[in-house]
Amino acid sequence: MISEEIKKEIIRLKKEKNAVILGHYYQIEDIQEISDYVGDSLALAEKVLNVDCDIIVFCGVHFMAETAKILNPSKKVILPDMEASCSLAESCKAEDFAKFKARYPDHMVISYVNCSAEIKALSDLICTSGNAEKLVNSLPKDQKIIFAPDKNLGGYINSVTGRNMVLWNGVCMVHDAMQAEEIIKLKVKHPEAQVIAHPECNGALLKVADFVGSTKAMLNYIKKSDCQKFIVATETGILYEMKKNNPDKEFITLSDSENCACADCSYMKMNTLEKLYNCLKDEKPEILMSDEMIERAKQPIIRMLDMSKQLGII
Ligand code: 13P
Ligand code: SF4
Numbered sequence: 001m002i003s004e005e006i007k008k009e010i011i012r013l014k015k016e017k018n019a020v021i022l023g024h025y026y027q028i029e030d031i032q033e034i035s036d037y038v039g040d041s042l043a044l045a046e047k048v049l050n051v052d053c054d055i056i057v058f059c060g061v062h063f064m065a066e067t068a069k070i071l072n073p074s075k076k077v078i079l080p081d082m083e084a085s086c087s088l089a090e091s092c093k094a095e096d097f098a099k100f101k102a103r104y105p106d107h108m109v110i111s112y113v114n115c116s117a118e119i120k121a122l123s124d125l126i127c128t129s130g131n132a133e134k135l136v137n138s139l140p141k142d143q144k145i146i147f148a149p150d151k152n153l154g155g156y157i158n159s160v161t162g163r164n165m166v167l168w169n170g171v172c173m174v175h176d177a178m179q180a181e182e183i184i185k186l187k188v189k190h191p192e193a194q195v196i197a198h199p200e201c202n203g204a205l206l207k208v209a210d211f212v213g214s215t216k217a218m219l220n221y222i223k224k225s226d227c228q229k230f231i232v233a234t235e236t237g238i239l240y241e242m243k244k245n246n247p248d249k250e251f252i253t254l255s256d257s258e259n260c261a262c263a264d265c266s267y268m269k270m271n272t273l274e275k276l277y278n279c280l281k282d283e284k285p286e287i288l289m290s291d292e293m294i295e296r297a298k299q300p301i302i303r304m305l306d307m308s309k310q311l312g313i314i
């Protein structure tokens with residue numbers, strides 16, 4: 001089937017099965033277009049709580065679909081490719097993390113949402129890149145904290161909050177590979193451009209950025225800024241939304257640098273229109289979890305959503 005036919009079939013199946021498609025900003029354009037809601041991790045996690053449907057098709061990576069199931073367990077949650085993982089989630093296995101955590105018995109555990117349900121169940125509070133700074137700032141100054149699994153996001157939050165959180169040694173393979181040197185070369189070519197970066201990037205890169213923020217924060221920043229040109233240090237899927245919202249502005253990515261560091265997440269890009277169609281047709285692969293795991297992993301996510309509401313972030 002050609003793309004347009006597949007899209008029509010997806011729309012037909014979606015109606016027939018009372019399904020809702022949630023898509024992350026890093027998905028391919030065709031999937032973003034056909035999604036009922038497109039957002040970053042925080043927005044999609046919140047959306048899941050109030051969707052009126054029988055099936056949630058989560059076009060993102062496994063930990064995101066798992067989070068959707070945890071938050072709304074009565075729904076059937078399916079994702080186009082079960083192998084769509086995340087280097088952060090892969091870096092942090094429950095058995096190793098439990099041992100790590102045991103070394104710091106007086107610390108609370110904050111985990112970035114990019115982790116498995118097992119790690120969430122071992123955590124006190126979940127955060128996303130969109131709320132991490134405010135959540136950490138809202139805790140007592142003397143609160144000892146373990147932050148997992150992203151050492152770059154954790155290091156960035158330490159630097160802006162003055163905390164000294166103990167960091168798990170994980171990285172996002174896409175953002176961590178982006179090099180400050182390449183950004184500087186682009187900046188020399190385009191001196192009028194501003195550098196905007198996701199906090200999953202390494203510390204050296206964040207130092208040369210004009211603005212550091214989550215996916216949503218970057219989108220808001222570009223909309224409000226008078227600047228016309230941006231060097232974007234994040235996953236390329238977001239360019240679709242950036243260009244749609246700002247047709248007159250120009251975006252340069254690391255793929256435009258001489259030593260092209262591909263800024264595509266191979267996990268996110270595993271989802272295709274064909275796989276989306278098949279998963280809706282067959283209603284699988286499905287996220288299945290024990291009630292006990294759902295209950296344990298849910299507590300720190302609900303705490304994040306409650307605190308985010310109180311702090312006016314959502
Ligand atoms: P958000 O900015 O949506 O939280 O996510 C970044 C990311 O890498 C998702 O995998
Ligand atoms: Fe994980 Fe990075 Fe891919 Fe996001 S972009 S899913 S953090 S590997």
